[in-house]
Amino acid sequence: MSVLSLVHQISPPPRIMAFPCVGVDISDTSLKYVKFERNHPTDEGLILTHWGDVEIPAGIVERGNVHDVAKLAGVLKKMKDLCGARYVNISLPEERAYLFETTIATNTPTKDIRNLLEFRLEENVPLSPRDAYFDYDIVGEDTKMRMTRVAVTVYAKDTIHNYYEACQQAGLVAAAFEIEAQAIARASISQALDDTSMIVDFGKTRMGVGIVHRGMLMYASTLETSGSQMSQDMRSVLGDIDESEITIIKNTKGLSKTKDNEAVAALLMKTAEAIADELGIRIHYWHTRGIEPEARAIKKIILCGGSANLYGLPEYLSDVLGIPTERAQVWGNAFSLEEYVPPITQKYSYGYATAIGLALRNFM
Ligand SMILES: Nc1ncnc2c1ncn2[C@@H]1O[C@H](COP(=O)(O)OP(=O)(O)OP(=O)(O)O)[C@@H](O)[C@H]1O
Ligand SMILES: [Mg+2]
Numbered sequence: 001m002s003v004l005s006l007v008h009q010i011s012p013p014p015r016i017m018a019f020p021c022v023g024v025d026i027s028d029t030s031l032k033y034v035k036f037e038r039n040h041p042t043d044e045g046l047i048l049t050h051w052g053d054v055e056i057p058a059g060i061v062e063r064g065n066v067h068d069v070a071k072l073a074g075v076l077k078k079m080k081d082l083c084g085a086r087y088v089n090i091s092l093p094e095e096r097a098y099l100f101e102t103t104i105a106t107n108t109p110t111k112d113i114r115n116l117l118e119f120r121l122e123e124n125v126p127l128s129p130r131d132a133y134f135d136y137d138i139v140g141e142d143t144k145m146r147m148t149r150v151a152v153t154v155y156a157k158d159t160i161h162n163y164y165e166a167c168q169q170a171g172l173v174a175a176a177f178e179i180e181a182q183a184i185a186r187a188s189i190s191q192a193l194d195d196t197s198m199i200v201d202f203g204k205t206r207m208g209v210g211i212v213h214r215g216m217l218m219y220a221s222t223l224e225t226s227g228s229q230m231s232q233d234m235r236s237v238l239g240d241i242d243e244s245e246i247t248i249i250k251n252t253k254g255l256s257k258t259k260d261n262e263a264v265a266a267l268l269m270k271t272a273e274a275i276a277d278e279l280g281i282r283i284h285y286w287h288t289r290g291i292e293p294e295a296r297a298i299k300k301i302i303l304c305g306g307s308a309n310l311y312g313l314p315e316y317l318s319d320v321l322g323i324p325t326e327r328a329q330v331w332g333n334a335f336s337l338e339e340y341v342p343p344i345t346q347k348y349s350y351g352y353a354t355a356i357g358l359a360l361r362n363f364m
Contacts, residue, residue, distance in 0.1 A: 019087055021087040022087070023355040023360070024085075025354035025355040026056070026163070027203060027205065032053045033050065033083060035050035035083060036049065036334060046334045048342050048343065054079050055075075060072050065162075073170040074170075080172055089178060089362075090176070090178075094222050095222045096155060098153070098154040099151065100151075100154075103150065104148050105148070106142075106148045108148070117134065132156060133156075134152055134155075135152070139213065151216055151217070178358060179220060180354045181199050185210070187356040187360060188333075189215070196213045197212050197301070198302070198323070199328075200302065205228060206225070207222065208221075208222055211286055225274060227307035230250065234246055254313065273320075276317055280320075300325070300326070301317060301318075303327050304353035306348075306350060309347050327350060330353045334363075
């Protein structure tokens with residue numbers, strides 16, 4: 001499991017991993033938080049003790065870049081007051097991440113791997129090693145060639161420092177930073193699964209796309225397609241109606257071509273087609289990279305983010321892309337829904353996948 005504990009390169013790891021941390025998902029327009037506790041010390045299941053969202057006013061975070069650290073600290077402080085948090089696991093935006101794969105000789109001593117990878121940064125990402133934090137995962141081994149495949153995730157130091165600084169100013173201790181799609185994978189992919197899934201986080205301001213292979217995030221990118229753009233498009237047909245009404249239409253009629261929804265469905269179908277095209281390009285790219293093509297085949301597309309509620313979207317994508325597509329079971333690794341009913345409704349829960357995955361870090 002890829003663990004991007006990049007904060008530990010800034011300061012030594014706090015001795016807090018045994019404490020539950022609050023999972024904090026920072027998007028451009030909202031901060032969502034989730035905290036679990038053990039139901040009982042001896043119990044396997046968890047219960048949700050804190051959750052919620054805090055609005056982030058426009059201009060503070062844009063496309064994952066923090067423009068105003070002090071104001072982001074203000075938002076984090078609000079969250080801290082709401083849930084009494086001290087230790088947090090923070091999401092990092094896919095938009096600012098660079099991921100690449102490389103191979104190293106299998107007999108490379110562990111202590112030398114980082115140095116070796118540092119030399120590879122420059123040829124793979126537009127950052128100098130001086131300005132970058134990176135982490136890596138061992139993906140697999142080619143025993144014949146005696147080569148080990150490694151997946152590397154890189155961020156500009158500035159990107160992480162801004163989030164780190166905002167936490168500090170809010171009086172919070174950042175225990176770990178993790179790329180969004182990896183957190184979503186922890187929440188939504190069964191621990192027993194060893195194959196490859198595509199994760200699609202369809203939110204309000206953008207769509208995050210990740211490919212998770214054997215539990216490790218190997219590919220990440222961002223599409224412009226957004227829930228707010230869909231709402232705007234719908235207003236051109238429906239007039240200036242309230243966002244809550246738009247949400248209901250998205251979720252109950254969406255792509256369905258019934259008589260009373262023809263115009264909206266035609267409009268939303270254009271968005272769905274654009275999504276399918278973009279995902280198709282990425283699937284093709286992934287499937288034709290040559291290494292272990294059978295083991296890499298994407299078996300499932302998992303949708304999350306509030307806009308995953310769009311009526312008919314999983315069925316449409318399954319049909320067009322030929323890969324089973326379903327909405328995420330975001331609580332699957334936290335508890336059994338038969339034993340514990342969370343206070344967040346299913347529709348609302350899709351937007352919490354990242355925060356849930358971050359909060360689960362300390363329990364898995
Ligand atoms: N039942 C629902 N609950 C919440 N949001 C919903 C629901 N149905 C549809 N949506 C849409 O989902 C979007 C919000 O999704 P989400 O909470 O994942 O976004 P976000 O994380 O704030 O934004 P970002 O795109 O920056 O990650 C809105 O456009 C909203 O209209
Ligand atoms: Mg989001």
